[in-house]
Amino acid sequence: MALFTVKFSTPLGEIKGNVAVDEGPMRLAELVPTATQLTDILVRKALKKEEMKGKTVTCGEKCGVCCRQMVPVSPPEAFLIMDLLDSMKPATRAWFMKRFKLVEEIVQGKHMIEPLMNPEYTDEPVLAVAKEYFALQLPCPFLTDESCSIYPYRPVACREYNVTSPPEHYRNPYAYKVEKVPMPLPLSAALSRLTGRLTHTKPRLIPLSLIPYWVSKAGELRWRQWPGLELFEMFMSFMGKLAHSQQ
Numbered sequence: 402m403a404l405f406t407v408k409f410s411t412p413l414g415e416i417k418g419n420v421a422v423d424e425g426p427m428r429l430a431e432l433v434p435t436a437t438q439l440t441d442i443l444v445r446k447a448l449k450k451e452e453m454k455g456k457t458v459t460c461g462e463k464c465g466v467c468c469r470q471m472v473p474v475s476p477p478e479a480f481l482i483m484d485l486l487d488s489m490k491p492a493t494r495a496w497f498m499k500r501f502k503l504v505e506e507i508v509q510g511k512h513m514i515e516p517l518m519n520p521e522y523t524d525e526p527v528l529a530v531a532k533e534y535f536a537l538q539l540p541c542p543f544l545t546d547e548s549c550s551i552y553p554y555r556p557v558a559c560r561e562y563n564v565t566s567p568p569e570h571y572r573n574p575y576a577y578k579v580e581k582v583p584m585p586l587p588l589s590a591a592l593s594r595l596t597g598r599l600t601h602t603k604p605r606l607i608p609l610s611l612i613p614y615w616v617s618k619a620g621e622l623r624w625r626q627w628p629g630l631e632l633f634e635m636f637m638s639f640m641g642k643l644a645h646s647q648q
């Protein structure tokens with residue numbers, strides 16, 4: 402293992418910490434825990450800043466409203482979620498897979514698979530297809546009793562989504578302006594851009610509810626390995642560039 406000191410300047414202040422990196426072969430999915438840890442640090446800083454402005458996060462317990470939106474994840478996150486599903490007991494895995502299949506069939510029936518599978522990282526966060534998807538009110542396959550059943554493993558987008566608007570606004574996000582806690586460094590973008598660079602493709606996003614569908618078509622990329630230090634350094638460089646561009 403090699404010890405890295407991670408240090409970034411962001412509009413929310415400096416992020417600093419030590420990360421142990423396996424020098425051996427590494428898959429894309431193995432970068433995700435670092436991205437989620439750094440996201441959690443940033444979210445804590447962002448929430449503190451909102452509190453100082455007198456704003457309060459209005460997300461409540463057992464409120465699964467945002468879990469009916471199209472949640473965009475990067476390819477490495479999609480692979481990690483698939484690993485998580487594959488590590489579950491067969492009956493639990495089958496139960497979740499059935500829920501994924503149901504969403505897939507519904508969006509397939511609405512001819513939405515193709516537009517949903519094509520989102521790229523752009524500066525325009527509201528995609529028309531996301532609005533159409535929200536109108537279907539399909540709960541995330543991991544939403545159980547209005548709570549997240551994979552909370553410690555939820556993707557970056559779910560960690561970053563904290564709102565200060567009144568609940569009636571975020572229950573109808575396309576009719577009202579929803580105030581989200583601003584996040585300066587979307588780490589799923591760094592993961593997505595890194596994947597794009599490694600595969601010579603455009604950086605892309607995958608809707609969380611279509612992860613098994615996408616992974617089944619992603620071939621060997623899920624299992625491909627790179628030298629750990631090289632992969633980690635590339636990821637850091639993408640994060641550094643993103644942090645710099647947000648200054």
Ligand code: SF4
Pocket residue numbers: 467468469472541542543544545548549550551552555556559
């Ligand atoms: S992963 Fe969890 S938090 Fe994210 S959309 Fe699904 S249920 Fe909600």
